[in-house]
Amino acid sequence: MAFATFFNSLCNFHCDVQDKYVLVGTLNGHGRPPNCFAFNGTNTILASGGDDEEVRIWDIKRLRLCQRLMDSAGRWGQVTCVQFVNVEVHSNTDWLCLGTGRGMLAMYRKSRRAAEFAEAWSLQVFTAGDSVEAFAYDPNHQRLAVSSHYGRIKMLRLQQGKFVELWEDELLDAIPRAVFFSDNGRSVLIFAMESGVISSRDVETSSTQSIKALKTAIGYASQCQVTGNVLIDNMRNGFDLYPHNRIIPLGTLPVPSTKMYVKAGVFGETGKIAVCGSDHGRIYVYGLADLKPRQQLLHGGSTDIVQIVETSSAQDDYLIASGTSTGKCDIRIWKRTIKRPAQFEGGKMGERLIVCNILFIFLFTWITRGTWISYFNDMKTDISQSPYLLSKGR
Template sequence: MASAKGVTMTSGGAGGKVLKEQELSPVVNDSNHQHPPWQENFAIFRTYKLPSILPINTLLFSEDARLLISGGDDETVYVLDTKTGECIQTLEDDNWGQITTVVWGQQELPNRENGVVLCIGTGRGCLALVALDYDATEPFPVGANTSPVFAFNDSVEKMAFDKLNNRLAVTSHSGEIKVFAVNNTSLRLLWADNIGKVITSGLFFFGGSNQSLLTIGLETSEMKCLDASKRGPPLWTKHLIGGIGSASLSSDETLLLVDNLATGNFDVYQIADNSPLRSLPIGSTRRFSKQCAFFEGSKIAVCGSDTNKVFIVDVANNYVVQTLTTCRGTYMTQTVCVTPSSSRNVFVAAACRGYVYIWEKSTPQVQVNVRADDPPPSRYRRVGSAILPYLGFAVAGTVGHWLPHAWKLGQDIIMKTADYLIQNGADRTMELPREAVDKIFEMAAAASRALDMSSALVSSRTLDMAAIATTTYTAATATATMTSPSATSLFDMAAAAAGH
């Protein structure tokens, strides 16, 4: 297979362009091949129809995957509940305009609880912060605190939150960058700068203590590393291949995945030396930006497309694991997201023409070897096994109370059955073999003997379980020896006699 070629577009003097070709080894779109089953198990979980078909610009799962936040050109934030499949709240403000991006802000409060804030970037240069409250009827019961952080016509492009230091970095359409200290829903400006006339397509806090900021330019393809603590010149600059539509940094900060607008593919870079590793040929032909995201560390990625497809890509082993389908037709699926690594559920979400789709990764089942004739395990069997020892102690401890009554009841049933059969035999209403009548009387005699012995044992308070078992066996043997052809009929007639 021929190598994919990318074109680097970098600033060249007075607005010029320097074109540079570089080859990257592609991966194979091998979704029909047999691969480890734990990778090929995403199935549709939820589908939401939003009121508008305007583009959805951003999707964001909560830490526990219970909520999915959606925002777009209809100037509304939708709060979707993944458990119920419903939209449980909407957030909007006349000052916001389009919803361009959303991120979570988490802070450690004085009571040692985590205060979670939703940060909303808007098309009119505003930044809105709204506190999350899971215990309330609605997740966001208090109105948003909205601040104009950029000019009215300078939209918020990207945001990144530093959980270690409670800092929020924000970039604008015109190249402004600001870093704020966040206290609940309040902002305090730490520093501001201008990184040039560039639209930011990627923004990340980086390093062991989040001491650095990575910014990636859409048209310039420049990746700049800034000191996150103060304003200053870039620590270093790296030129990537092609225009960069979007970017995702792996959670272990080893790989960077970018949408190459020049080739339509997704390129993988190694952060250690900023070197390109390979190109993931998703097959896009229309050069529109499309989002991507890592999950499961840096092994797997989800990639949007210029069609109704979402691609699950094994980055480590170089193949497309699974292809997911969104809406019908040729509409693009540009917006995607995945659940955080802390979530027990693994979801992938994508948006297409007013619809939001969620796929769930199923958990592999542990195979247990059982015999074919074994009954399937059940909750009732487990409960019965747990209470069986206690039931045995209860039976043994109360045997003096219930055993005489049980034997007396059995004797009554047998004697009534014998009377019934003899009477009907005398009336010639049925044909009854002589040996069957003899069995009836043998059973009655055995029951009488067992009753007498059990009564004596109980009255003497000598609960000899071996003796009781012997008398029980005697009566059971008398019953089991009924081998005549009329044995089944005898049981039926005994039941009828018991009702008289």
């Protein structure tokens, strides 16, 4: 009975581990706080940009630094946002776009066979005193929407290998914290930080299509590519989950806060979870089916600010990257293995049988120790008294 209880506990522990994110590595090197993360589409590369005015390219499989991207002329300033974009739809090339604190956009490319990224182009999209706040890329129409810290909005389009400006507009007295394409690329949504206003603009003409006001400010906003839902840092008591094109939240994901810092909250596992940063060294993982907490991950101490989180779902793993803007300013990688229904059940049963066999052998050996110890002692005595050995001794 005790053995069965122990075995079931061991198996249940194994299943719990399979359902949890575990820390797989820590990436060090940013001399100053990281501001933004981006995974490529195959879960093999993480790009991180920071206040140290460079982008670091990390090999996620080996957890090591591969490359450092920086402007030799020092024109970038801090790196404010990074994103892998799908410039060539049917291509084995990674395209990395980044925005900087001095109003620049830069694009880097790397084929799967190449060892490193190479700069494709750079563009002074805003003045040097106005940082790039956010951008979004629409691969279907090859448009790039960009916002600045001082409220400028620009729409660019890729033509003959270069981005050209379609229009420019401005938000008054508000920081456009996020921009997303909507309605199959026909509209762009602009999220204003202080006012909590979400405005929709026509991508061709910039004319306003709709204006909606939330009841909270917008510290951070992310959009699920699968469901269209939007997750917003309300800068009060956590993150609000909004259905697509609605201003009444489905619910709030509580994250205690004592400091007025914006924190990232992103979707993960193809829209099934939300991962939220905090101002006290924790990452909160919520299930979105029931809006209940699933797990808390520790990154630093109770005073460390986890402002940046990012997720990725590809191949056989779900990944979370978290970064602190205090303390060591390190990056941690968390992983949860994807459970394939057929393979997992078979694999789980195989693992249980292996554990069971090992425990059975151990217990059988222990229970029968008196018999086999006596047997070996008798064998030792018989061998020592063997006439052959005695004759050899003479």
